[in-house]
Amino acid sequence: MYRNLVMGKIQLKFNSRTIHGGQAPDEAYGAVMPPIYQTSTYAQSTPGGHKGYEYSRSANPTRTALENSLASIENGNYGLAFGSGLAAIDAVIKLLSPGDEVISTSDLYGGSYRIFKKIFEKFGIVFHFVGMQDTGEIAKHISSKTKLIWVETPTNPMMNIIDIMSVSQLARKHRILLAVDNTFATPYLQLPLDLGADIVMHSATKYLGGHSDVVLGALVVRDKELADQLYFIQNASGAVCGPMDSFLVLRGIKTLHVRMQRHCENGRAVAEYLVNHPKIEKVFWPGFPEHPNHEVAKSQMKDFGGMISFVPKGGNYQDAIKIVEKLQLFTLAESLGGVESLAGHPASMTHASIPKEEREKSGVVDALIRLSVGIEDKEDLIEDLRQAIE
């Protein structure tokens, strides 16, 4: 049970669990960092006579250390690691059967929309995309066929906030699984399992890895039966991550708490600069009291993160492109959550797989710019934005 991780007689708090959670010095030589077991197979003294590992798709000691760490930081009992965030999502949807229905937030990562619509609809899974800022809207779409509610909060890229506890109460009432993509917030800011979710998912490519040097996905659950179903899918489908990537995310997690503090501090400074800028039309950041669900954000988040989206005044496609091309410290690139600040143009990059009329319904207009505010000096970040927007 990783929730109550104890070292000796000390019940560890979150920051300590990012460093020690799920890990102990290696039994062989006392290595403090879990070794990278770069092996696909393990000697057996007789068929089945192994030391708990027989083939690295099924289990690998470095991946096990990462899965234990993931369970520990999300207050779960079981962690699972995959080759990417979308591979983790793939595993969750494979819990379902043809004819089952999923209610998903209508503002979500473009790749998540794509795997739902372009991959799993072909196998008979029905997806409804709903504005989830009001839990009542979700309830209107529940039927006897609804088996999963898929939440991102904050959402990518409109920064909508969804009330996890409220949605979990609705899901539980109808015996529907609730999965929360916790990529933008991370467990430093938000603990979906504590708020009633059944499954937490991460693109660990982002804040958990934290250095833009690995692609990896994660799931964390508390229920053993659900964990066993997901471990079966993980092994049977085989979309696992390797030991080197597992090591990189293990190392990233160790500084998650200090990095998130700086992401939040810099995020606030950038959001406040933009919202007071005469050439900026609208800024989307859950830390503003004017944010539609700011009170929900305050109730379920420790702080408001480093992800921000904004629209330049009178903005169109060209205005947005001109700004992102002029940025020098913010790097124009896909992805988010690394130590370096990144800028993106969702309409033509991360959300290009969503049809224009569909994405514009949730506010992803051609002029929208998304920022992943890193941990550089905030004065430099603001100067970069000033010269790009002027």
Ligand SMILES: C=C(NCc1c(COP(=O)(O)O)cnc(C)c1O)C(=O)O
């Ligand atoms: C690459 C980007 N997003 C990946 C992502 C994913 C997919 O994770 P991958 O590790 O890229 O497969 C899932 N959920 C959220 C909220 C995400 O943001 C991006 O938004 O730039």
